[in-house]
Amino acid sequence: MSAIELRNITVNIGSKQVLRGIDLNVDKGEFMTFLGPSGCGKTTLLRTIAGLQQANGGTIVLSGKEVANGDTAYHLDSAKRGLNLVFQSYALWPHMTVFDNVAFGLRIRRHSKSEIRQKVMAALHKVRIGELAERYPGELSGGQQQRVAIARAIVTEPELLLLDEPLSNLDARLRVEMRAELKRLHRELGATIIYVTHDQQEALTLSSRIAVFFEGKIVQVDRPQALYRRPATLTIADFFGSGGMEMNHVEGRIGLTGDGSLYLSSPVCSFALDAQMNTDNVTTKETAVTITIKPEHVRLQRHYVPGAIACQVDTVFPAGSETTVTVWAGGRLLTVRMLGDAEYEMGDNAYILLSPEHLNLYHGETGELLDGLCPCSVSSTNNDAIHYSNHPNHLLAEGSTP
Numbered sequence: 096m097s098a099i100e101l102r103n104i105t106v107n108i109g110s111k112q113v114l115r116g117i118d119l120n121v122d123k124g125e126f127m128t129f130l131g132p133s134g135c136g137k138t139t140l141l142r143t144i145a146g147l148q149q150a151n152g153g154t155i156v157l158s159g160k161e162v163a164n165g166d167t168a169y170h171l172d173s174a175k176r177g178l179n180l181v182f183q184s185y186a187l188w189p190h191m192t193v194f195d196n197v198a199f200g201l202r203i204r205r206h207s208k209s210e211i212r213q214k215v216m217a218a219l220h221k222v223r224i225g226e227l228a229e230r231y232p233g234e235l236s237g238g239q240q241q242r243v244a245i246a247r248a249i250v251t252e253p254e255l256l257l258l259d260e261p262l263s264n265l266d267a268r269l270r271v272e273m274r275a276e277l278k279r280l281h282r283e284l285g286a287t288i289i290y291v292t293h294d295q296q297e298a299l300t301l302s303s304r305i306a307v308f309f310e311g312k313i314v315q316v317d318r319p320q321a322l323y324r325r326p327a328t329l330t331i332a333d334f335f336g337s338g339g340m341e342m343n344h345v346e347g348r349i350g351l352t353g354d355g356s357l358y359l360s361s362p363v364c365s366f367a368l369d370a371q372m373n374t375d376n377v378t379t380k381e382t383a384v385t386i387t388i389k390p391e392h393v394r395l396q397r398h399y400v401p402g403a404i405a406c407q408v409d410t411v412f413p414a415g416s417e418t419t420v421t422v423w424a425g426g427r428l429l430t431v432r433m434l435g436d437a438e439y440e441m442g443d444n445a446y447i448l449l450s451p452e453h454l455n456l457y458h459g460e461t462g463e464l465l466d467g468l469c470p471c472s473v474s475s476t477n478n479d480a481i482h483y484s485n486h487p488n489h490l491l492a493e494g495s496t497p
């Protein structure tokens with residue numbers, strides 16, 4: 096049974112449709128992250144699951160029980176949904192000690208005094224602040240306050256924990272520390288966690304799966320590595336690349352040679368495509384594509400080897416543990432990232448190697464991943480050719496291309 100089933104959820108706020116038909120299943124015990132740019136509806140969906148926001152359409156089922164139905168205007172009270180929330184602002188009561196802040200939910204549920212003591216101290220130890228029980232929130236650092244907020248959320252042992260950007264008020268060092276803590280907590284608690292963030296690093300580190308949001312819709316749901324390697328659209332790829340410097344784009348065209356074999360040409364290099372395919376439904380029209388490759392998957396080297404592409408170094412950005420280098424290749428500026436120092440200077444002639452398994456091709460008009468093309472090996476016969484073994488016939492099927 097799924098922990099959460101969302102079917103066609105729509106939410107309007109004022110005249111704006113903030114969520115536009117959300118479908119999602121979250122398995123029991125998953126760490127599911129809602130990731131996307133600011134304003135795309137992540138928090139609204141979290142609040143809708145929590146029961147703090149009413150859905151205008153669709154249904155929410157938690158552990159097999161319907162808790163909201165926008166079509167019949169059914170809405171189960173938030174307190175009866177068996178979940179707890181942690182917000183970005185810690186929302187602690189300043190006049191209560193840490194112990195009392197955490198004990199609050201248990202007192203409302205009328206647990207015995209000894210049970211409350213035992214559960215509160217266990218929760219505080221889980222987030223490693225047992226020694227701070229008698230302090231007031233004003234006497235704690237931001238990181239410690241956030242730990243109190245998490246202890247308060249887990250003390251009632253909810254099946255579902257909803258976390259809305261819980262680390263965004265912490266400094267960089269604390270954030271990394273708290274990420275590790277959250278990962279450990281998730282393992283120990285076994286609860287289902289929904290986590291909202293716009294920080295891709297956080298999402299990739301923590302999640303068992305990530306739901307990517309854009310403009311009120313979920314556009315891809317996948318495991319972190321799969322999402323990172325094969326974003327379903329160019330927009331998602333760019334979001335993961337976080338900015339123009341990060342993700343290399345090269346425009347290209349897929350077409351057919353005179354003998355019916357497929358090729359992909361681009362200003363940087365030409366890719367040969369496997370022609371062992373059924374060409375009956377292939378149009379001879381060319382298809383515009385965008386090739387993406389992440390900077391860490393471009394190798395820069397001094398010497399030519401088969402498959403290498405000549406380039407000239409533009410700028411070197413040393414950053415301690417890694418160095419970013421921009422190079423000109425085929426009239427395009429590409430970004431390369433390498434570990435450690437780079438012994439290059441502006442104007443140096445060099446070569447880049449594009450690791451074929453890390454190239455992704457996107458349809459030039461729709462921006463969708465052409466996932467029938469999985470590059471597999473660099474040709475040894477043609478210096479600039481990369482062969483693809485999978486059959487991309489659906490790419491050029493009649494009617495599917497401009």
Ligand SMILES: Nc1ncnc2c1ncn2[C@@H]1O[C@H](COP(=O)(O)OP(=O)(O)OP(=O)(O)O)[C@@H](O)[C@H]1O
Pocket residue numbers: 108109113131132133134135136137138139140292293
């Ligand atoms: N109470 C409200 N009144 C008016 N508009 C709202 C309200 N709450 C949310 N919105 C709008 O709904 C959209 C989605 O907001 P939401 O907070 O869900 O986005 P988000 O993805 O969580 O963004 P962020 O990462 O910035 O928190 C935004 O355009 C926002 O302006």
